[in-house]
Amino acid sequence: MTFEEFSGQDNTATTGERMQSAGTALEELLVSAKKQDCLTVGVYESAQVMNVDPDSVAFCVLATDEEYECDIALQIHFTLIQAFCFDNDINIVRVNDIERLADIVGSDQDEEPKDAHCILVTSPNSDSWKDSALEKLGLFCEESRNVYEWVPTITLPER
Numbered sequence: 001m002t003f004e005e006f007s008g009q010d011n012t013a014t015t016g017e018r019m020q021s022a023g024t025a026l027e028e029l030l031v032s033a034k035k036q037d038c039l040t041v042g043v044y045e046s047a048q049v050m051n052v053d054p055d056s057v058a059f060c061v062l063a064t065d066e067e068y069e070c071d072i073a074l075q076i077h078f079t080l081i082q083a084f085c086f087d088n089d090i091n092i093v094r095v096n097d098i099e100r101l102a103d104i105v106g107s108d109q110d111e112e113p114k115d116a117h118c119i120l121v122t123s124p125n126s127d128s129w130k131d132s133a134l135e136k137l138g139l140f141c142e143e144s145r146n147v148y149e150w151v152p153t154i155t156l157p158e159r
Helices: 003-035 043-052 072-087 098-105 132-146
Strands: 039-041 057-063 091-095 118-122
Touching: 003 039, 003 057, 003 091, 003 098, 003 118, 003 132, 039 043, 043 057, 043 072, 043 118, 057 072, 057 098, 057 132, 072 091, 072 118, 091 098, 091 132
Parallel strands: 057 091
Antiparallel strands: 039 118, 057 118
C-alpha cells in the first residue's frame, strides 16, 4: 500500500464531511449577507466593487455550469478575479450549480434575474462582519490551500 492510498482511505469520509459542511456554511453566509445588504452579484458589478473598494470584500464565489464552461470571456473574467483575490488575500471558492446559487441570492420579483457567476460578500468596515459561517469558510479555504487546492469547489446542500 502506498502513502497516497493510505492517506486517501483515511481522508475520504473526512473530505465529504468537509465539503458538506462548507456547502452549508456558504449557504448560511449568502443568506445572512443578503439580509444585511452585503452582497454584490454579477461579474461586472463585482469588478467595480473590487476596483473602487477592495478592502470591503470579505469573500468571493465564482459559479459556472456545463453551459458556460466553454465561455472564453467568462473564463478570462474568472482568471482576473482569481488573481485579484489572491493578491488581496480574499478567500475564493467555486460552485458548480449556478441555478441553486441564483436561487439562494435571488432577485426581487420586479427585477430581471441576476448574473450569479460572481458573488462578493462585502463589509462596510472590517470589524463589522463577524459571522461564524464566514469563519468556517475561511478555515475551509485555508485547509484547501494547504493541500494545494487554490480555488476549492463547494457543493451546495440540496433543498
